[in-house]
Amino acid sequence: MNSTKFLFFNKQITGWGGWLSKCLVLLASLFIISTQPAHAGLDNDLYDGNIFVVYAGNGSLVPPRQTLAQTLAEHKPVFLAFYLDDSSDSKRYAISISRVQEFYGQVAEIMPINVDTIPSKKTYEPTEPGYYYSGTVPQVVVFNKSGEVVLNKKGQVPYEEIDDQFRKIFDLLPRTETAQLKRRAFNEFSSELAR
Secondary structure (H helix, E strand, O other), X not given: OHHHHHHHHHOOXXXXXXXXXXXXXXXXXXXXXXXXXXXXXOOOOOOOOOHHHHOOOOHHHOOOOOOHHHHHHOOOOEEEEEXXXXXXXXXXXXXXXXXXXXXXXXXXXXXXXXXXXXOOOOOOOOOOHHHOOOOOOOEEEEEOOXXXXXXXXXXXXXXXXXXXXXXXXXXOOOHHHOOOOOOOOOOHHHHHHOO
């Protein structure tokens, strides 16, 4: 075994083939050394993965458990959140969507919808997310148990505004009459964004 290993490592490659293999090794080494690190981050529109995993620490949101049609047929409240993985506004808003799931995920269907996955068609049915999408991210739409839209807003909609709608839907006390709920931070991004 040692003699085979010794012959393999000491065998000199000569001629045109040896020169070509040395050049290929050199080019591969230069390519590896010259690659740039990823520059994606919270404050830019570069793609760096699923925003719910990276910025909200909650990969359970994507993909949604049910379709909008199934959820509306079950007369269950729905929270639609339109987003893009490569949008800085969506990256900042991911923690709010995760927070909605934390408090209402057991009784309402939380549905983050990546707008890149909405099929392009001329018209949509009211049971399709594309029907409610207005062309901006982030955008949130809240449906009550009857399937009526009770909130449809663009931009960084505060959690409290969404919470107020769910409190009406579930006939809960107003926030001023209940103890304030606090979110536990479980990674550096979510703790920074929750402040």
